[in-house]
Amino acid sequence: MDASIEHTRTEFNSVRTGRASTALLDRITIDYYGQPTPLSNMATISAPEARLLSVQPYDPSQIKAIEKAIMESDLGLQPSNDGKLIRLPIPALTEERRKELVKVVRRSAEDGKVAIRNVRRDVMRHLEELVRNGDVGDDEERRAEAQVQKLTDDHVKRVDDLLKHKEAEIMEV
Secondary structure: OHHHHHHHHHHHHOOOOOOOOOOHHHHOOOEEEEEEEHHHHEEEEEEOOEEEEEEEOOOOOHHHHHHHHHHHHHOOOOOOEEEEEEEEEOOOOHHHHHHHHHHHHHHHHHHHHHHHHHHHHHHHHHHHHHHHHHOOOOOHHHHHHHHHHHHHHHHHHHHHHHHHHHHHHHHHH
């Protein structure tokens, strides 16, 4: 369940909020000699200004492939390069784009909640199996189910809190 929350937090960090963050480019992969390679393994990514990201490839021959991957991503960024460095100006978000990003964040939060519920379902099945085998009594099973449900509720609430915080961050002008 903690891994699901961590994954959701990572997903939230890759959604842009109008400020430059190197985490925006975490999801981008480039076809590097036939292998899908994360951008962070192919270049130095930095945020020299509040509204600018710079990407400096280790292999300058891959600059076109990196630019193409950035343009094809859902980030809405337009890269420009000088042969050695790719600059990504972060445009101000329009109200419409903010609402789209909130939908993306909500979808990620729902995926996180589904993952947490799947963990609960697997634990419940395991408990039923233990009862069938006679390893655990009915009272212990009910107690364990209540604890699992409480853990599930706590983790879902944490995802909801993360979502509320990210939505406020996105809608902030």
